[in-house]
Amino acid sequence: xxxxxxxxxxxxxxxxxxxxxxxxxxxxxxxxxxxxxxxxxxxxxxxxxxxxxxxxxxxxxxxxxxxxxxxxxxxxxxxxxxxxxxxxxxxxxxxxxxxxxxxxxxxxxxxxxxxxxxxxxxxxxxxxxxxxxxxxxxxxxxxxxxxxxxxxxxxxxxxxxxxxxxxxxxxxxxxxxxxxxxxxxxxxxxxxxxxxxxxxxxxxxxxxxxxxxxxxxxxxxxxxxxxxxxxxxxxxxxxxxxxxxxxxxxxxxxxxxxxxxxxxxxxxxxxxxxxxxxxxxxxxxxxxxxxxxxxxxxxxxxxxxxxxxxxxxxxxxxxxxxxxxxxxxxxxxxxxxxxxxxxxxxxxxxxxxxxxxxxxxxxxxxxxxxxxxxxxxxxxxxxxxxxxxxxxxxxxxxxxxxxxxxxxxxxxxxxxxxxxxxxxxxxxxxxxxxxxxxxxxxxxxxxxxxxxxxxxxxxx
Numbered sequence: 227x228x229x230x231x232x233x234x235x236x237x238x239x240x241x242x243x244x245x246x247x248x249x250x251x252x253x254x255x256x257x258x259x260x261x262x263x264x265x266x267x268x269x270x271x272x273x274x275x276x277x278x279x280x281x282x283x284x285x286x287x288x289x290x291x292x293x294x295x296x297x298x299x300x301x302x303x304x305x306x307x308x309x310x311x312x313x314x315x316x317x318x319x320x321x322x323x324x325x326x327x328x329x330x331x332x333x334x335x336x337x338x339x340x341x342x343x344x345x346x347x348x349x350x351x352x353x354x355x356x357x358x359x360x361x362x363x364x365x366x367x368x369x370x371x372x373x374x375x376x377x378x379x380x381x382x383x384x385x386x387x388x389x390x391x392x393x394x395x396x397x398x399x400x401x402x403x404x405x406x407x408x409x410x411x412x413x414x415x416x417x418x419x420x421x422x423x424x425x426x427x428x429x430x431x432x433x434x435x436x437x438x439x440x441x442x443x444x445x446x447x448x449x450x451x452x453x454x455x456x457x458x459x460x461x462x463x464x465x466x467x468x469x470x471x472x473x474x475x476x477x478x479x480x481x482x483x484x485x486x487x488x489x490x491x492x493x494x495x496x497x498x499x500x501x502x503x504x505x506x507x508x509x510x511x512x513x514x515x516x517x518x519x520x521x522x523x524x525x526x527x528x529x530x531x532x533x534x535x536x537x538x539x540x541x542x543x544x545x546x547x548x549x550x551x552x553x554x555x556x557x558x559x560x561x562x563x564x565x566x567x568x569x570x571x572x573x574x575x576x577x578x579x580x581x582x583x584x585x586x587x588x589x590x591x592x593x594x595x596x597x598x599x600x601x602x603x604x605x606x607x608x609x610x611x612x613x614x615x616x617x618x619x620x621x622x623x624x625x626x627x628x629x630x631x632x633x634x635x636x637x638x639x640x641x642x643x644x645x646x647x648x649x650x651x652x653x654x655x656x657x658x659x660x661x662x663x664x665x666x667x668x669x670x671x672x673x674x675x676x677x678x679x680x681x682x683x684x685x686x
Contacts, residue, residue: 228454228456228458229301229302229305229306229311229456229458229459230309230310230311230450230453230454230456231305231310231311231312231313231339231341231342231453231456232310232311232312232313232341232342232343232344232449232452232453232456233266233313233314233315233332233335233336233339233341233342233343233344234246234247234250234312234313234314234315234344234346234376235315235318235319235332235333235336235343235344235345235346236315236317236318236319236332236345236346236347237318237319237345237346237347237348237359237363238317238318238321238348239317239318240348241318241346241347241348241378242346242348242376242378242379242405243314243315243346244272244275244314245378245405245436246344246346246376246378246405246440246444247263247272247276247312247314248275248276248278248279248433248436249279249405249433249436249437249439249440249444250312250440250444250446250449251263251276251279251280251312252279252280252433252434252436252437252440253437253440253441253444253446254309254310254312254446254450255279255280255281256437256441257446259309259310260282260307260308260309260310261279261280261282261308261309261310261311261312262280262282262285262304262305262307262308262310262311262312263276263277263279263280263282263284263285263311263312263313263314264284264285264286264287264301264304264305264311264312264313264314265284265285265286265287265313265314265316266286266287266288266313266314266315266316266330266331266332266335267286267287267288267290267316267330268286268288268291268599268620268622268662268664269286269316270487270488270489270490270526272284272314273285273286273491274487275429275433276312276314278429278430278433279433279437283491284491285300285301285304285490285491285492286490286491286492286664287300287301287313287335287339288330288664289329289330289331289334289335289338290322290323290329290330290599291599291618291619291620291664291666291667292664292666292667293465294338294462295462295463295464295465296465296466296666296667297335297338297339298338298339298459298460298462299462299464299465299466299467300466300492300666301339301459302459302462303467304492310450310453310454311453312453313335313336313339313341315332315335315336316330316331316332317331317332318332319331319332319333319343319345319363319370320332320333320363320366320367322334323599330599333367333370336370336371337367337369337370338460339459339460340456340457340459340460341371341456342371342373342374342452342453342455342456343370343371343372343373344372344373344374344375344376344402344449344452345360345363345364345372345374345375345376346375346376346377346378347359347360347375347376347377347378348378348379349377349378349379349380349385349386349389349404350378350379350380350381350407352389353388353389353392354388354392354396356377356389356392356393357392357393357395357396357397358396360372360375360393360397360399361396361397364397364399372399373399373400373452374399374400374401374402374448374449374452375393375399375400375401375402376401376402376403376404376405376444377389377390377401377403377404377405378404378405379405379406379407380404380405380406380407381406381407382406386404386443389401389404400448402444402445402448402449403440403443403444403445404443404444405439405440405443405444406439406443408439466496466666466669467496467499471498471499471500471501472499472500472501473501474501474502474503475500475501475502475676475677475679475680476501476502476503476520476521476676476679476680476682477502477503477505477516477518477519477520477521477679478497478502478503478504478505478519478520478521478522478523478675478676478679479505479506479507479515479516479519479521479522479523480494480504480505480506480507480522480523480525481506481507481508481509481522481523481524481525481562481565482506482507482508483508483509483510483511484510484527484528484531484532485509485510485527485528485529485531485532485535485536485561485565486509486524486525486526486527486529486561486562486565487525487527488525488526488527488559488560488561488662489525489526490664490665490666492664492665492666493663493664493665493666493672496665496666496669496672497523497665497672497675497676500669500672500673500676501676501680502521502672502676502679505518505519509524509536509539509542509565510532510535510536510539511539512539512542513539513541513542514541514542514545515542515545515546515549519549519554520554520555520679520680520682520683521554521555521556521557521675521676521678521679521682522546522549522554522555522556522557523557523558523562523675524556524557524558524559524561524562524565524566525558525559525560525561525562526559526560526561526562526662527560527561527562528561529561529564529565529570529580530564530570530572530573530590530625533570533572533576533578533580534576534578536565536570536578536580537570537578537579537580543579543580543581543582546566546581546583547581547582547583550566550583550653550654550655550656551654553654553655553682554655554679554682555609555655555656555675555678555679555682556583556609556655556656556657556658557609557610557656557657557658557671557675558656558657558658558659559658559659559660559661559662559663560622560623560659560660560661560662562658563588563627563651563658563659563660564580564588564625564627565580565581566580566581566582566583566584566651566656566658567580567581567582567583567584567585567586567587567588567627567651567658568580568582568584568585568586568587569586569587569588570587570588570625571587571588571589571590572590573590583653583656583658584632584635584651584653584656584658585629585630585632585635586627586628586629586630586632587627587628587630588625588626588627588628589625589626589628590624590625591624591625591626593624597621597622598620598621598622598642599618599619599620599621599642600618600619600620600621600640600641600642600647600661601616601617601618601640601641601642602616602617602618602638602639602640602641602649602650602661603615603616603617603638603639604617604637604638604639604650605636605637605638605639606637606652607637608637608638608650608652608657609652609655609656609657609671609674609675609678610657610663610670610671610674610675611670611671611674615670617638617661617663617668617671618663618667618668619661619662619663619664619667620661620662620664621640621642621660621661621662622662623660627651627660633648635651635652635653636648636649636650636651636652637650637651637652637657638650638652638659638661640661649661655678655682
C-alpha cells in the first residue's frame with residue numbers, strides 16, 4: 227500500500243516549521259483530503275495545532291524512544307486511512323541526540339520513513355547565501371532526500387523572486403513558496419514553548435489565516451505531488467499492536483483540560499488496546515471523578531498557569547486523595563506530579579493547595595530544570611514496574627520538587643550526562659514522576675497500571 231508522505235524540516239528551531247505544517251495540513255484538508263499529521267520527537271504543544279488543522283489527532287514519532295519497527299508500525303497504523311501524511315520535524319534537520327548522534331532527529335525519521343523532505347528557511351535578511359545554506363543541507367547526508375524548499379518571513383514578492391532564483395539556479399532544488407513577514411500568524415509563547423492551542427480561543431481563526439496565506443503563496447499541488455512520489459513504506463515487524471485487543475478490563479479517568487493535555491495519542495490508544503476504558507475529566511471543572519473510576523492518569527501540562535482554579539476545586543482534590551489512600555492506581559507525569567503533591571508555588575511566589583496525594587511542594591524555577599531524553603532504574607517496586615526495571619523517557623520542566631524530608635518516597639534513579647536524579651514518588655498504587663514515558667517503548671508500565679486498576683473496587 228502506498229503512503230503519500232512528506233516531512234517539513236527546518237534549518238533550526240524558529241524557522242517556521244509549525245506554521246507551514248499547520249497551514250499545509252489545513253490547505254489539504256480544505257480540498258477534501260484526509261490528512262494525518264505527525265510530529266517528530268517528544269513534543270506536546272505543536273501537535274495540538276496540527277490536530278486542530280487536520281480534524282484528527284496528530285501523532286508523535288520518536289526514533290530515540292521507539293525502535294525502527296515501532297516507528298514504522300505507528301506510522302502505518304495511523305496513516306493507512308489518510309490521503310496524505312504531513313510530518314513536522316524538530317529543531318534543525320540534523321539535530322539529534324548528540325553532537326554526532328542522529329537518533330531522534332528529523333533526518334533520522336525521514337530516512338526511516340523514506341520520506342521526501344521540504345526544508346524551511348527563515349529568509350529574512352538573506353539573498354544568495356540562502357543557496358549555500360540549501361546546498362549544504364542537501365549534501366550533508368545523501369540518504370536524506372531534500373526535495374524542495376519553503377521560505378519564511380520574507381519582506382516582499384521581489385525578495386522571494388531573488389531567493390528562488392538563487393536557490394534553484396545554484397542547487398537545482400525547487401523552491402515551492404513562501405510566507406510573508408506578518409504578525410497576524412504569530413503564536414504566543416511561554417516557558418515551555420508555544421501557548422497550546424487548547425488555551426487559545428482564536429486558534430481556529432489563526433489556522434484559517436495561515437491556510438489562506440499558504441494557499442496564496444505556496445504551490446500546494448507541487449508539495450502533494452512530491453508526497454505521492456514517496457516509495458512504498460519499508461517493511462517492518464509489528465510488535466506494539468501485534469496482539470488482539472484486550473476486552474475492557476479497567477475504567478481509567480484521564481485528566482483532559484487546559485491545565486492537563488500533554489499526552490502521546492498513541493499512549494492513550496495503547497491503554498485502550500490493552501483493555502482500558504478511558505474516561506475524560508477536568509480537574510479544573512469537574513467536582514468528582516467519573517462514575518466507576520478504577521484508575522487515574524494525570525498527564526503533563528501547565529498546572530502552574532491554572533493553580534488558583536485547581537486549588538479551588540476542593541471536592542475533586544479530596545476525592546483524588548482519598549482514592550489514592552484507598553489504593554486506587556494513580557499515574558502522573560510532570561504536570562501531573564505537580565498536581566498530586568500538597569502545594570504548588572507559582573511564579574509570583576503564591577502557594578496553592580493541590581491534591582496532597584504526596585507530601586511536599588513544587589516551585590516554579592527561574593530557568594529550565596531539565597530537558598532531554600533520560601534513562602533510569604526503579605530502586606524499589608512501584609505501580610509501573612518491579613524493582614530493577616529500566617525506564618526511558620523524556621524530561622522537560624521548569625518546576626522543582628521539594629520532598630520536605632520525605633525522600634523515602636522516591637523510587638526512581640534517573641541518570642543523564644553522568645548526573646543522578648531522584649524521582650518517581652511512589653506510595654501504595656500511586657506513582658508520579660517528571661519523566662514522560664512512551665508506552666510504545668515499553669508497554670509494561672501500561673499493563674501493570676491496568677492490571678492493578680482492574681483489581682481495584684474499594685469504596686471511596
